[in-house]
Amino acid sequence: MSIHDERDEEMERERPLLCGRSADELLDQVAAGRGHVRDEHQQGCVHCQAALGEYGRLWAPMADLAAEEVVAPEGRFDQVLRRLRGALSEPDYAVLPGPDGLTRIAARVVVVTARRSAQSVPGVRVALSRTLSGDDEPGGDVVAGVAGASTAVEITLAADYGEDLNALADRVRATVADRIREITGLSTTELTVVIDDVLQ
Structure with missing residues (x-):
C-alpha cells in the first residue's frame, strides 16, 4: 500500500456521516455484532440506518468466516476493511461498482423515487419531499440516507x-x-413511514 493510499484511508476513517456521527464507531458497532441495536439517535437517523445496513452487508463475509473458524486468505481482512471504509467516502452519494467503473447516485434521486412511488399507492393523499438543502415543499417530507449500495428512507x-x-x-x-x-x-x-394526517 502506498503512502497516498494510507493517507486516503486515514481521511476516510475520520470522515463523519452527514448527521455528525463517527463512521468508525458504527463500523465497530457492526463488527461487535450490535448493528441491529440502535440508540435513540440511530432510531430516527436515515444516515446512520443506511450506514449500519451497508456495513452489515459488507461485514457479513467476515462474520461467516468467523463462524466457520477457518483462516482467512491472506489480505482478505484488509480488503474487507478497505471496502467498509470506502462505503462512506461520499456521504451524500450511493456508490455502485460495476465492471466498467463506478455509478454514483445522489440521495436526492432516492428521495424523488421514494416520493413518486409512495404517491402511486392507493390511499396515499400526499407525500412530498425535502431537498438536502432544506428547502421544503408543503405537505410532508421524504428524507433518505445513502451509504455504498444501501439506503434508508423516511416518508411522511x-x-x-x-x-x-x-x-x-x-x-x-x-x-x-x-x-x-x-x-x-x-x-x-430501513423504510420508515410516518402518517402525519388523514384527509377527507
Missing part, C-alpha cells in the same frame, strides 16, 4: 380518511423499496 405522508393505516404503510414500504431497487439498484435497509 397524509392518507385518505378511512384507510387501514397499518396496511397502507406496509403497501407503501413494499412499493417504495421495490421501485428504489428497480430504478437505482440500491438495497433499502
Whole structure:
C-alpha cells in the first residue's frame, strides 16, 4: 500500500456521516455484532440506518468466516476493511461498482423515487419531499440516507380518511423499496413511514 493510499484511508476513517456521527464507531458497532441495536439517535437517523445496513452487508463475509473458524486468505481482512471504509467516502452519494467503473447516485434521486412511488399507492393523499438543502415543499417530507449500495428512507405522508393505516404503510414500504431497487439498484435497509394526517 502506498503512502497516498494510507493517507486516503486515514481521511476516510475520520470522515463523519452527514448527521455528525463517527463512521468508525458504527463500523465497530457492526463488527461487535450490535448493528441491529440502535440508540435513540440511530432510531430516527436515515444516515446512520443506511450506514449500519451497508456495513452489515459488507461485514457479513467476515462474520461467516468467523463462524466457520477457518483462516482467512491472506489480505482478505484488509480488503474487507478497505471496502467498509470506502462505503462512506461520499456521504451524500450511493456508490455502485460495476465492471466498467463506478455509478454514483445522489440521495436526492432516492428521495424523488421514494416520493413518486409512495404517491402511486392507493390511499396515499400526499407525500412530498425535502431537498438536502432544506428547502421544503408543503405537505410532508421524504428524507433518505445513502451509504455504498444501501439506503434508508423516511416518508411522511397524509392518507385518505378511512384507510387501514397499518396496511397502507406496509403497501407503501413494499412499493417504495421495490421501485428504489428497480430504478437505482440500491438495497433499502430501513423504510420508515410516518402518517402525519388523514384527509377527507
